[in-house]
Amino acid sequence: MDTAELTEEQRMMRQTCRDYVDEVVIPFIRNEWQREWDMDPDSRLPNAILEKADEVGIRTLGVPEEFGGLELDPATEVKTFAIIAEEIARGDSGIADKIIQNWKVAMLLRNLAPKHLQEKWFARLLEDPQFLLAHCLTEPRGASDRWLPYNVPEASMHTRAVRHKDGWLINGRKQFISNGYDAGLFVVYANSNPEVGMLQGTSSFLVPRDTPGLTIARCNETMGCRFMNNGELVFEDMFLPEDHLLAENNALGRAGIYFRPGKIVLAAKNLGVGMRAFELTSDYAQNYIQGGSVLIKHQAVALRLADMATRIEAVRALLDRASRAVDANSPDADTLCNMIKLFASEEIMKVATHAMELHGGNGVMLDFGIEKLFRDAAIFLHMDATVDISKFKIVKSMFPHTAGTYAGSA
Numbered sequence: 001m002d003t004a005e006l007t008e009e010q011r012m013m014r015q016t017c018r019d020y021v022d023e024v025v026i027p028f029i030r031n032e033w034q035r036e037w038d039m040d041p042d043s044r045l046p047n048a049i050l051e052k053a054d055e056v057g058i059r060t061l062g063v064p065e066e067f068g069g070l071e072l073d074p075a076t077e078v079k080t081f082a083i084i085a086e087e088i089a090r091g092d093s094g095i096a097d098k099i100i101q102n103w104k105v106a107m108l109l110r111n112l113a114p115k116h117l118q119e120k121w122f123a124r125l126l127e128d129p130q131f132l133l134a135h136c137l138t139e140p141r142g143a144s145d146r147w148l149p150y151n152v153p154e155a156s157m158h159t160r161a162v163r164h165k166d167g168w169l170i171n172g173r174k175q176f177i178s179n180g181y182d183a184g185l186f187v188v189y190a191n192s193n194p195e196v197g198m199l200q201g202t203s204s205f206l207v208p209r210d211t212p213g214l215t216i217a218r219c220n221e222t223m224g225c226r227f228m229n230n231g232e233l234v235f236e237d238m239f240l241p242e243d244h245l246l247a248e249n250n251a252l253g254r255a256g257i258y259f260r261p262g263k264i265v266l267a268a269k270n271l272g273v274g275m276r277a278f279e280l281t282s283d284y285a286q287n288y289i290q291g292g293s294v295l296i297k298h299q300a301v302a303l304r305l306a307d308m309a310t311r312i313e314a315v316r317a318l319l320d321r322a323s324r325a326v327d328a329n330s331p332d333a334d335t336l337c338n339m340i341k342l343f344a345s346e347e348i349m350k351v352a353t354h355a356m357e358l359h360g361g362n363g364v365m366l367d368f369g370i371e372k373l374f375r376d377a378a379i380f381l382h383m384d385a386t387v388d389i390s391k392f393k394i395v396k397s398m399f400p401h402t403a404g405t406y407a408g409s410a
């Protein structure tokens with residue numbers, strides 16, 4: 001985006017992030033590339049990375065000022081999130097995932113959690129640089145039905161919440177959860193009325209990590225974004241007091257406050273991966289000599305670089321349009337969010353493929369750092385709905401009375 005169009009706040013935040021990434025994240029990724037493959041998720045990422053993020057004030061965005069957070073201008077908040085998310089992911093998309101999940105869940109909590117629990121958990125988040133939040137929807141039976149959503153009882157979540165004494169009893173499991181292995185606080189969705197579709201029968205709850213009945217079953221070893229520990233959770237007769245209920249029966253509708261900015265920052269992170277691929281590849285092409293000249297003088301190489309740059313600019317333009325639509329709460333915001341999430345994932349995958357090919361053999365060597373961008377880019381195709389499901393959602397939102405009514409949808 002043209003720097004002249006940024007607000008003072010956005011320019012300042014971007015510079016702070018850029019310095020953090022250039023001085024802390026990129027040197028770490030370059031010098032300690034083997035850490036990504038440490039099979040002990042607890043020691044994979046040194047604590048210093050999140051401590052430094054905390055020092056520069058980017059870890060707790062989304063926390064209201066009254067609870068000690070740094071609140072961004074609400075008129076341009078989502079756009080600012082996008083600018084910062086891109087910068088962090090330019091350094092590493094797993095680290096970006098870790099940090100950004102905190103912003104997204106904080107936005108949900110500030111809208112849905114009772115004041116005394118906001119006070120308690122925002123304080124915990126602020127005092128501990130390693131404290132993480134997680135958002136748990138996906139279950140082993142598949143997430144696509146929920147994303148569409150197929151609003152019929154048989155497509156509802158299997159995780160069940162039933163009223164019990166002065167609260168709720170939860171049984172079930174969640175999978176593929178970002179920060180699911182190491183979060184201190186989880187937002188969990190469960191079926192609270194099996195007679196109706198999920199839009200009318202899903203509730204959400206606040207679940208502290210030490211709640212009896214909650215087990216962190218495993219850390220998934222992902223192909224990319226590996227510094228974010230993706231996890232699986234099991235709930236067995238897990239009791240939650242009444243004040244831990246965030247939304248009763250209409251939780252999926254009320255999560256819009258999470259999903260829209262969520263898709264924007266997801267696409268922005270994806271763009272950051274593409275930017276890093278372009279930075280490294282354009283540098284390589286102007287310095288590496290093959291066939292008698294630097295690579296960029298070969299026309300085929302120049303064409304690929306032009307293709308990379310054009311795709312990146314197209315993603316940036318649509319991202320800008322979509323994030324403005326969310327900030328303005330415009331009627332097409334949902335459609336645009338799905339468009340940019342899907343478009344970014346496919347375009348940046350092509351950018352990362354060019355980057356790998358232009359690096360030749362070096363492109364597939366772990367210690368060279370290019371193949372990591374390819375692996376990281378691949379993860380975005382599936383996050384927050386697959387490419388195909390995102391396309392369904394676009395058409396359903398554009399034609400709600402025809403496409404929107406097939407297969408049991410509301």
Ligand SMILES: Cc1cc2nc3c(=O)[nH]c(=O)nc-3n(C[C@H](O)[C@H](O)[C@H](O)COP(=O)(O)OP(=O)(O)OC[C@H]3O[C@@H](n4cnc5c(N)ncnc54)[C@H](O)[C@@H]3O)c2cc1C
Nearest residue numbers: 135136137138142143144176177178382384385386388389
């Ligand atoms: C790195 C990572 C982080 C994640 N973080 C979180 C998180 O924090 N919280 C969370 O809740 N979830 C999270 N997820 C889950 C993610 O949202 C799901 O993986 C994604 O939505 C796809 O769901 P699924 O894996 O269950 O695939 P499925 O729903 O099983 O789909 C399998 C395939 O079938 C296709 N398909 C399914 N249904 C249909 C249909 N009706 N029509 C056509 N095609 C269909 C899909 O497009 C896909 O190709 C994460 C996933 C990843 C990879």
